Amino acid sequence: MFHQVKELVLKDIRLNGRERNALYSMLLYVLSTSYVAYLSFEGVIDKNSWVALFWIIVLFAAMNACLQSFKKELNEQGLFFYTLANPRAIILAKTVFNSGLLIFLTLASYLVYSLFLGNPITANISFILCIILGSSALASVLTLISAIASKTTNNAGLMAVLSMPLLFPLLLNLIQTSQICLSQNNLFIAGNQLLFLALLNIASVLLSYLLFPYLWRD
Amino acid sequence: MQSKWWKILGILLILYSIIGGLLFPVPQLNILNETIRNLYFHVTMWFSMIFLMLFSMIQSIRFLNGFDKTRDLKAEAYASTGMFMGLLGLLTGMIWAQFTWGTFWVNDPKLNGTAVTMLIYLAYFILRNSVENEDSRARVSAIYNILAFVMMIVFIGVLPRMTDSLHPGNGGNPAFGNYDLNSSMRMVFYPAVIGWILLGIWVAQLRYRVKTLEFNKENS
Numbered sequence: 001m002f003h004q005v006k007e008l009v010l011k012d013i014r015l016n017g018r019e020r021n022a023l024y025s026m027l028l029y030v031l032s033t034s035y036v037a038y039l040s041f042e043g044v045i046d047k048n049s050w051v052a053l054f055w056i057i058v059l060f061a062a063m064n065a066c067l068q069s070f071k072k073e074l075n076e077q078g079l080f081f082y083t084l085a086n087p088r089a090i091i092l093a094k095t096v097f098n099s100g101l102l103i104f105l106t107l108a109s110y111l112v113y114s115l116f117l118g119n120p121i122t123a124n125i126s127f128i129l130c131i132i133l134g135s136s137a138l139a140s141v142l143t144l145i146s147a148i149a150s151k152t153t154n155n156a157g158l159m160a161v162l163s164m165p166l167l168f169p170l171l172l173n174l175i176q177t178s179q180i181c182l183s184q185n186n187l188f189i190a191g192n193q194l195l196f197l198a199l200l201n202i203a204s205v206l207l208s209y210l211l212f213p214y215l216w217r218d
Numbered sequence: 219m220q221s222k223w224w225k226i227l228g229i230l231l232i233l234y235s236i237i238g239g240l241l242f243p244v245p246q247l248n249i250l251n252e253t254i255r256n257l258y259f260h261v262t263m264w265f266s267m268i269f270l271m272l273f274s275m276i277q278s279i280r281f282l283n284g285f286d287k288t289r290d291l292k293a294e295a296y297a298s299t300g301m302f303m304g305l306l307g308l309l310t311g312m313i314w315a316q317f318t319w320g321t322f323w324v325n326d327p328k329l330n331g332t333a334v335t336m337l338i339y340l341a342y343f344i345l346r347n348s349v350e351n352e353d354s355r356a357r358v359s360a361i362y363n364i365l366a367f368v369m370m371i372v373f374i375g376v377l378p379r380m381t382d383s384l385h386p387g388n389g390g391n392p393a394f395g396n397y398d399l400n401s402s403m404r405m406v407f408y409p410a411v412i413g414w415i416l417l418g419i420w421v422a423q424l425r426y427r428v429k430t431l432e433f434n435k436e437n438s
Contacts (some may be wrong), residue, residue: 035283151349152349158348162341162345165337211365216351
């Protein structure tokens with residue numbers, strides 16, 4: 001099982017390394033939205049709007065990044081994968097890969113975004129933790145949703161409709177945690193919120209682990 | 219579930235709660251005044267919505283164990299009845315909010331949670347209509363239904379407790395249960411909850427039976 005997960009993650013990394021266009025387009029997306037934000041706020045933005053706008057940019061980048069997760073696995077090549085791998089290994093591998101991708105993307109957007117709009121965060125360690133936990137929670141929910149959406153006829157449109165309300169409590173929590181990181185440089189104050197993020201992570205991974213095999217079998 | 223007694227019981231309990239809710243004595247409280255009687259109608263809607271969504275999720279889980287088509291139709295019927303109850307709960311809550319807090323809509327974690335719950339279940343119905351193959355429609359919507367219920371419990375159960383709320387029992391506001399919901403209110407409230415849940419199950423069953431007829435007509 002773990003061997004399969006490892007191999008599948010490596011396969012995804014290799015595929016992405018070969019077709020770098022996807023990664024570049026996501027980075028360009030982050031760069032251009034941050035620049036649009038910079039232009040529209042003329043470089044001056046208050047702290048709370050900074051946080052809200054940052055997570056909205058990350059949310060849309062994440063949705064774009066996870067949209068195509070199952071483009072290959074659930075179509076013609078799906079039959080081939082079906083004979084080779086356990087469905088649970090496939091979803092776990094996708095979740096791990098997407099988490100890694102989104103953590104990288106979010107850190108990159110943090111860098112680009114603070115370059116254009118300044119960095120008001122005082123509690124850096126808590127904020128980085130919040131980024132890591134938040135991106136992996138986003139990834140684990142979005143991976144399952146993209147698997148669901150890939151079964152439908154209009155998957156790009158449906159992806160937003162299905163995932164937006166499910167991600168709402170996560171987004172709210174991320175914004176609150178970041179607002180705590182604005183003022184207080186204390187890991188314990190943000191601890192409660194970070195714990196919630198970790199629990200949401202575990203819950204969504206568990207749900208995908210349990211439910212994906214049913215989606216797979218067609 | 220074909221028997222009649224529980225349907226009659228449901229109607230009698232609701233009749234009792236309407237009469238009792240409007241006539242029985244209630245505690246005199248500031249701001250709330252007589253609007254406290256809305257408790258029998260607003261809160262019971264939410265209770266029955268959550269129970270109906272729970273039944274819907276149970277049907278979805280049972281569908282995934284064995285792929286019996288009728289389970290999927292039942293899950294859909296429970297979810298749409300629950301959605302209707304939720305809408306009524308939202309409307310009664312908005313009227314109550316207008317008289318106590320002064321506006322129809324406030325930025326309160328519980329209200330946001332329920333608004334998003336409505337959006338989730340609307341997405342569930344859209345999802346059902348956008349899968350063409352009937353077998354995979356049932357499966358995909360069952361999976362989303364389970365995911366949706368878990369997330370709904372997170373919204374309306376866990377998240378409001380982490381932040382302040384205008385609702386009783388959160389953020390320093392006293393709960394009704396502490397001293398306001400006295401025994402005479404309980405005498406009306408709990409029967410009302412049971413009555414509305416029974417009525418909800420009845421409506422869902424009727425809807426399920428109509429859907430089954432339509433389904434059989436299409437496939438014959």
